[in-house]
Amino acid sequence: MKVLEVPVETNLKQLKLLARFKQCRNHTSQHHLFDVDGSFITRIEQIKPKKCSHIQNVIARYCTRRSFQLSLSTLHFLNCGMAEEAAKAVTPNAELLEWPKKDKRRLLHAVYRVGDLDRTIKFYTEGFGMKLLRHRDIPEEKYSNAFLGFGPEESNFVVELTYNYGVTSYDIGEGFGHFAIATEDVYKLVEKLRALGGNITREPGPVKGGASVIAFVKDPDGYAFELIQRGPTPEPLCQLMLRVGDLDRSIKFYEKALGMKLLRKIDRPEYKYTLAMMGYADEYETTVLELTYNYGVTEYTKGNAYAQVAISTDDVYKSAEVVNLVTQELGGKITRQPGPIPGINTKITSFLDPDGWKSVLVDNEDFLKELHKAE
Numbered sequence: 001m002k003v004l005e006v007p008v009e010t011n012l013k014q015l016k017l018l019a020r021f022k023q024c025r026n027h028t029s030q031h032h033l034f035d036v037d038g039s040f041i042t043r044i045e046q047i048k049p050k051k052c053s054h055i056q057n058v059i060a061r062y063c064t065r066r067s068f069q070l071s072l073s074t075l076h077f078l079n080c081g082m083a084e085e086a087a088k089a090v091t092p093n094a095e096l097l098e099w100p101k102k103d104k105r106r107l108l109h110a111v112y113r114v115g116d117l118d119r120t121i122k123f124y125t126e127g128f129g130m131k132l133l134r135h136r137d138i139p140e141e142k143y144s145n146a147f148l149g150f151g152p153e154e155s156n157f158v159v160e161l162t163y164n165y166g167v168t169s170y171d172i173g174e175g176f177g178h179f180a181i182a183t184e185d186v187y188k189l190v191e192k193l194r195a196l197g198g199n200i201t202r203e204p205g206p207v208k209g210g211a212s213v214i215a216f217v218k219d220p221d222g223y224a225f226e227l228i229q230r231g232p233t234p235e236p237l238c239q240l241m242l243r244v245g246d247l248d249r250s251i252k253f254y255e256k257a258l259g260m261k262l263l264r265k266i267d268r269p270e271y272k273y274t275l276a277m278m279g280y281a282d283e284y285e286t287t288v289l290e291l292t293y294n295y296g297v298t299e300y301t302k303g304n305a306y307a308q309v310a311i312s313t314d315d316v317y318k319s320a321e322v323v324n325l326v327t328q329e330l331g332g333k334i335t336r337q338p339g340p341i342p343g344i345n346t347k348i349t350s351f352l353d354p355d356g357w358k359s360v361l362v363d364n365e366d367f368l369k370e371l372h373k374a375e
């Protein structure tokens with residue numbers, strides 16, 4: 001095997017040369033891409049002169065690795081007529097992909113539909129101990145919203161309930177998992193919820209395969225809430241669980257597209273599932289997205305009840321560019337291009353993840369303005 005080392009180029013300062021290509025003697029159309037340590041990254045086949053969109057894509061995908069970045073000379077080596085253009089196209093991507101990690105992000109709220117707003121408000125306030133934070137009625141659009149949570153929207157994750165005039169029930173589907181509420185005494189909370197007519201679907205006790213005490217209750221619309229026994233926390237509304245068909249793909253998507261961290265991964269082979277806790281800060285201090293993979297299950301029905309999760313950002317435009325880039329690699333798609341919502345002027349962008357779960361990125365400043373307008 002002929003190994004071709006590429007000299008360090010200094011004309012593109014931000015691109016450190018950490019790459020080299022090894023070219024197979026017998027397959028001149030096949031290139032094996034290695035990182036500086038010599039570990040194999042990928043194989044690139046059939047690089048046609050003057051057509052580098054494929055190599056651009058491959059490199060764009062891998063040059064986000066901390067240990068590997070593209071060099072202009074590498075592209076020259078490929079004898080690709082569009083080397084400079086390709087480098088230009090790829091360099092900003094590497095920088096762009098750093099943005100979600102630098103951005104000011106947190107989970108803001110989960111949006112879902114309920115058949116009777118007052119009934120849910122009563123269950124959440126009297127049963128769970130949430131506060132009703134905001135209420136708005138939009139008669140011209142025939143819907144109302146209620147925002148509930150354990151603390152102010154400026155700092156806490158909340159639920160945004162939507163009531164569509166005249167619609168009294170929804171299909172929750174199989175993919176939506178649950179919300180979780182941390183409480184110091186699951187047994188006590190279960191008794192309170194039972195007394196309020198709550199449907200306890202799993203009695204308190206240690207989780208199968210683990211030690212934490214949990215229980216499950218369904219709210220009046222059938223949304224599951226896991227109750228988890230924990231010490232005091234600033235964020236009792238601690239999890240949003242969604243089922244996914246390929247956990248590694250989802251972890252990568254939420255890391256790259258949304259800048260989340262993989263906080264914890266638990267595999268319970270005896271119960272045939274794996275969980276990944278994804279979020280922006282400590283799992284016990286903030287709300288996390290719990291992604292569940294059930295062995296062998298690659299698709300779920302989604303129903304029409306759960307809608308989306310909202311996440312804050314300082315720049316919806318830049319964030320949408322990142323999402324767009326990541327969807328090309330991992331799947332999913334932008335469903336609303338970045339920009340202000342007519343009438344409200346809050347800048348948002350929304351998109352689907354590779355499983356079709358929707359997220360909305362909301363401009364931080366606009367979000368705060370909206371809250372203060374509502375006061």
Ligand SMILES: N[C@@H](CCC(=O)N[C@@H](CS)C(=O)NCC(=O)O)C(=O)O
Pocket residue numbers: 177202206207208243271273292294
């Ligand atoms: N098959 C389950 C996998 C996830 C799971 O089992 N989660 C735990 C909580 S982390 C659970 O619900 N355990 C039920 C129990 O302990 O009774 C699902 O899709 O919901």
